[in-house]
Amino acid sequence: MMNYSSGPPTTPQNHPAAPAVHAAALTVVRGIRQVLRGLDFEVPRGQITGLLGPSGCGKSTLMRSIVGTQAKVTGTLDVLGLPAGHAALRSRIGYVTQAPSVYDDLTVRQNLDYFAAILDSGRAAAERRHENVTHAIADVDLTSHAEALAGNLSGGQRSRVSLAVALLGTPELLVLDEPTVGLDPVLRRDLWQLFHTIAADRGATLLVSSHVMDEAERCHRLLLMREGEILADDTPDALRNQTGADTVEAAFLHLVDEAIAAGNPSRKESVR
Numbered sequence: 001m002m003n004y005s006s007g008p009p010t011t012p013q014n015h016p017a018a019p020a021v022h023a024a025a026l027t028v029v030r031g032i033r034q035v036l037r038g039l040d041f042e043v044p045r046g047q048i049t050g051l052l053g054p055s056g057c058g059k060s061t062l063m064r065s066i067v068g069t070q071a072k073v074t075g076t077l078d079v080l081g082l083p084a085g086h087a088a089l090r091s092r093i094g095y096v097t098q099a100p101s102v103y104d105d106l107t108v109r110q111n112l113d114y115f116a117a118i119l120d121s122g123r124a125a126a127e128r129r130h131e132n133v134t135h136a137i138a139d140v141d142l143t144s145h146a147e148a149l150a151g152n153l154s155g156g157q158r159s160r161v162s163l164a165v166a167l168l169g170t171p172e173l174l175v176l177d178e179p180t181v182g183l184d185p186v187l188r189r190d191l192w193q194l195f196h197t198i199a200a201d202r203g204a205t206l207l208v209s210s211h212v213m214d215e216a217e218r219c220h221r222l223l224l225m226r227e228g229e230i231l232a233d234d235t236p237d238a239l240r241n242q243t244g245a246d247t248v249e250a251a252f253l254h255l256v257d258e259a260i261a262a263g264n265p266s267r268k269e270s271v272r
């Protein structure tokens with residue numbers, strides 16, 4: 001069939017409507033172990049996708065692959081239309097690791113000023129940096145603590161400083177590795193509300209990992225992982241309907257049992 005459209009050819013990857021993440025036959029080896037085993041999935045733009053599964057199933061490894069910090073990645077992994085790890089992606093992705101990466105001897109504002117200066121350097125950008133920092137601090141609801149030393153903050157507040165750093169530069173894709181771990185239920189709820197605001201107001205894509213299954217209910221879509229494989233890739237509603245379960249946790253356990261019956265693996269993980 002002839003194609004009469006003008007302009008440069010668009011591939012599925014560089015088209016603006018391309019998914020935020022596209023993986024095909026994605027495999028990662030760590031040490032002597034194959035930690036990710038031929039994953040095929042897509043993460044749609046503008047939504048919150050939860051990456052859920054038991055401890056050690058490969059969530060952090062997948063996130064590191066997406067942000068381009070993981071070695072020994074093979075297969076296809078495109079992020080925002082470019083190969084994962086491409087230099088042009090650095091300013092387009094915000095990444096928060098499991099351990100909050102903040103300097104205890106700096107205030108909240110000084111922490112953000114430091115990272116803002118790395119992202120957007122030079123005197124000419126000083127005013128823009130100041131605005132971006134003030135905005136990011138407000139986004140995570142820490143304005144009243146802006147001049148407090150990070151070392152004097154609670155665990156939840158420190159997590160929010162890390163998130164504020166990731167929000168600098170208004171990234172299109174936010175990759176958050178277990179951002180609610182160790183937080184009390186109120187802070188967890190507030191943080192999830194913030195994730196939804198970020199997705200709705202900015203059109204940002206969020207990929208959020210957790211091993212707490214009740215957080216799955218708060219996501220638009222879910223990637224359920226187990227032993228380096230994707231067990232399910234769907235909406236929470238679809239997963240519940242498909243398995244006849246009341247909760248995503250029950251749906252996940254149902255799918256694990258099905259996988260065990262089909263493949264008879266040697267052990268069965270617990271889902272916390």
Ligand SMILES: Nc1ncnc2c1ncn2[C@@H]1O[C@H](COP(=O)(O)OP(=O)(O)OP(=O)(O)O)[C@@H](O)[C@H]1O
Pocket residue numbers: 030031032033035053054055056057058059060061062211
């Ligand atoms: N440096 C390493 N060398 C070899 N294996 C590793 C290394 N780092 C991690 N692994 C293994 O890779 C697997 C996946 O680890 P990963 O940290 O991605 O899991 P996770 O799902 O994020 O776990 P958690 O929820 O506990 O953070 C684990 O079985 C782990 O033991």
